[in-house]
Amino acid sequence: MDAHTLRNEPDSRVRRAPREFEGVWRSALRRFAGHRLSLLGTAGILVILLAGVLAPAITPYEPNRTDVLNRLQPPSAAHWMGTDELGRDLFTRILYGSRISLSVGVSSMAISMVLGTLIGSIAGYFGGIFDHLLMRFTDVMISFPRVFVLILLLGLLGHQLSTVIIVTGILAWMPMARLVRAEILALKEREFILAARVAGASPSRIVTHHLLPNASSSIIVATSLGIADAVRTESGLSYLGLGLQPPTASWGTMLRNAQDQLIPAPWTAIFPGLMIFLTVMFINFIGDGLRDALDPRHIRSR
Amino acid sequence: MAKYIIRRLVEFIPTLLVITLGSFLLLQGVPGGPIGLYTQNPAITGEDLNRLEHAFGLDQPAHVQYLRWLGRLLHGDWGYSLIERRPVLTIVRERLGSTLYLAGLGLLVGLLVSIPVGTLSAYRQYSLLDYVTTSLALIGYSLPIFWSGLIAIIVFTVWLRWFPAGGMYTLGQVPTITDRLRHTVLPVSVLALFHAGYYTRFVRASVLEVLGCDYLRTARAKGLTERQVLVRHAAKNAAIPIVTLVALNLPGLFAGALFTETIFTWPGMGRLFWQAAMRRDYPVLMALVTITAILVILSNLVADIAYALLDPQVRL
Numbered sequence: 211m212d213a214h215t216l217r218n219e220p221d222s223r224v225r226r227a228p229r230e231f232e233g234v235w236r237s238a239l240r241r242f243a244g245h246r247l248s249l250l251g252t253a254g255i256l257v258i259l260l261a262g263v264l265a266p267a268i269t270p271y272e273p274n275r276t277d278v279l280n281r282l283q284p285p286s287a288a289h290w291m292g293t294d295e296l297g298r299d300l301f302t303r304i305l306y307g308s309r310i311s312l313s314v315g316v317s318s319m320a321i322s323m324v325l326g327t328l329i330g331s332i333a334g335y336f337g338g339i340f341d342h343l344l345m346r347f348t349d350v351m352i353s354f355p356r357v358f359v360l361i362l363l364l365g366l367l368g369h370q371l372s373t374v375i376i377v378t379g380i381l382a383w384m385p386m387a388r389l390v391r392a393e394i395l396a397l398k399e400r401e402f403i404l405a406a407r408v409a410g411a412s413p414s415r416i417v418t419h420h421l422l423p424n425a426s427s428s429i430i431v432a433t434s435l436g437i438a439d440a441v442r443t444e445s446g447l448s449y450l451g452l453g454l455q456p457p458t459a460s461w462g463t464m465l466r467n468a469q470d471q472l473i474p475a476p477w478t479a480i481f482p483g484l485m486i487f488l489t490v491m492f493i494n495f496i497g498d499g500l501r502d503a504l505d506p507r508h509i510r511s512r
Numbered sequence: 513m514a515k516y517i518i519r520r521l522v523e524f525i526p527t528l529l530v531i532t533l534g535s536f537l538l539l540q541g542v543p544g545g546p547i548g549l550y551t552q553n554p555a556i557t558g559e560d561l562n563r564l565e566h567a568f569g570l571d572q573p574a575h576v577q578y579l580r581w582l583g584r585l586l587h588g589d590w591g592y593s594l595i596e597r598r599p600v601l602t603i604v605r606e607r608l609g610s611t612l613y614l615a616g617l618g619l620l621v622g623l624l625v626s627i628p629v630g631t632l633s634a635y636r637q638y639s640l641l642d643y644v645t646t647s648l649a650l651i652g653y654s655l656p657i658f659w660s661g662l663i664a665i666i667v668f669t670v671w672l673r674w675f676p677a678g679g680m681y682t683l684g685q686v687p688t689i690t691d692r693l694r695h696t697v698l699p700v701s702v703l704a705l706f707h708a709g710y711y712t713r714f715v716r717a718s719v720l721e722v723l724g725c726d727y728l729r730t731a732r733a734k735g736l737t738e739r740q741v742l743v744r745h746a747a748k749n750a751a752i753p754i755v756t757l758v759a760l761n762l763p764g765l766f767a768g769a770l771f772t773e774t775i776f777t778w779p780g781m782g783r784l785f786w787q788a789a790m791r792r793d794y795p796v797l798m799a800l801v802t803i804t805a806i807l808v809i810l811s812n813l814v815a816d817i818a819y820a821l822l823d824p825q826v827r828l
Contacts (some may be wrong), residue, residue: 247647247650349528350531353531356802357765357770358801358804359535362542364540431522440769445658449658449771450770450771450774465662468662470776472662472665472666476670483656483659483663484659486659487655487659490654490656491654495650
């Protein structure tokens with residue numbers, strides 16, 4: 211059956227879906243590609259990613275090289291985004307800053323995804339006392355004022371990149387745990403799970419091979435939106451002076467420095483913040499597109 | 513229902529104990545205590561420091577300090593600020609009002625924009641208007657407050673000179689309503705923009721969900737006017753997820769306030785927390801953490817109750 215005949219059948223999707231598992235993903239990909247904002251988001255993130263990776267090839271300047279004779283220069287041909295209070299080239303620092311934002315966003319979300327999936331699946335699958343204890347623990351963690359814990363933990367552990375990533379990650383797993391638990395609760399009494407259990411599959415096999423794959427679309431959507439949140443958290447912390455410390459080129463730190471020179475040099479505030487905004491927005495576009503593409507319940511309501 | 517609320521309130525106590533104990537231990541672990549400020553002063557000897565530590569009770573082991581704090585709290589005594597030498601409750605009370613004013617107004621304006629816009633967007637699904645509003649909503653939601661605030665100051669204070677950059681009043685002037693309003697416009701707009709972007713998407717989604725339901729067709733079929741259908745059947749059902757979401761997000765208003773208050777030098781809880789954290793003012797920090805935690809737990813409860821009240825299918 212080729213694509214052409216499929217397209218001519220009115221209910222082709224209904225007939226194809228049970229035939230092969232891959233078809234679900236392929237049709238999701240098609241829906242994602244048909245979503246204009248998500249394509250824009252993907253393109254935008256790719257550009258920002260490439261800019262960070264290729265930064266040394268794109269710019270002739272060093273991110274931390276100061277040049278006191280050229281302090282607070284407005285944007286020009288030599289300095290596309292102007293220079294900051296120490297004469298550092300702003301465009302260069304923006305490029306290097308994308309490395310930090312994206313790596314913090316992706317790595318800390320990876321941590322919270324693993325933690326959340328682990329805790330959510332144990333609670334959802336085993337139920338009973340495990341469920342009760344783990345969910346109470348999740349409630350407590352959610353009730354902790356997050357900013358407060360972030361400020362104190364970073365004060366306690368220092369402000370290195372790895373610390374910021376780990377601390378942001380271990381404070382963001384709770385929604386994921388609730389989501390995975392809810393998905394597993396909804397799935398675990400279904401026939402195919404009972405069949406797997408009767409066939410003698412171990413709990414860990416049932417969870418990893420049968421339950422999680424069926425919950426994967428929600429997990430993917432939540433992860434992509436969580437990355438946007440992590441990028442925002444890192445730049446917010448750095449803006450408050452609690453994230454990465456100077457002279458590291460982090461967009462939040464640059465924004466913090468810009469506050470003292472809004473009148474003589476507004477560009478030092480405009481560009482770093484614009485990058486935070488664009489990165490968060492592009493990731494949100496991707497997440498939105500993924501939701502439309504992967505979540506069948508959501509499609510009905512769109 | 514009453515039974516459910518009582519059970520939840522009982523569960524509240526251990527949660528609160530864990531949170532306050534956790535925060536207390538975390539505070540103990542952070543290097544540099546409230547006494548650290550004085551070690552820089554050459555006029556203060558080591559003996560003075562010891563006496564201060566003793567006077568503040570900081571020489572006791574952590575668990576003793578925690579139990580003392582808890583004991584006093586049970587008597588309604590939130591302690592004294594180590595820096596300002598005033599009762600914590602007085603300080604918090606001064607700041608709470610201005611935070612509620614700012615955060616409440618921001619949320620209110622945001623909702624007043626997002627409810628009609630989201631509803632209209634759902635009615636005209638896939639129209640140009642729908643496309644524009646959903647995109648704008650995503651943009652508004654993606655704007656970090658600490659940037660949109662700075663941009664607002666650059667444009668409206670530095671360039672146009674329409675509004676002041678920060679504070680709640682002009683210092684050294686008799687406070688007037690117009691002066692207060694002029695100081696309110698920028699921070700509230702920045703907050704409202706974020707909330708509007710966030711809630712418009714949810715309002716649209718939940719109205720769409722309701723519009724597709726069979727009970728609306730039934731309501732129309734039995735001869736109700738379109739207005740009755742909307743007000744009696746659609747609005748109530750579409751409101752359920754929104755009310756729940758607003759209640760769940762209430763504590764987040766404080767986190768948002770931290771950035772807004774920092775940028776616009778607004779004398780609220782967010783900045784109080786920030787100053788206390790920087791100066792290691794333990795009693796103030798503990799009070800703020802406890803209050804926020806209580807708010808989080810209560811708003812979770814309110815969300816669940818609102819859900820049950822609005823949706824007869826949910827049994828508590």
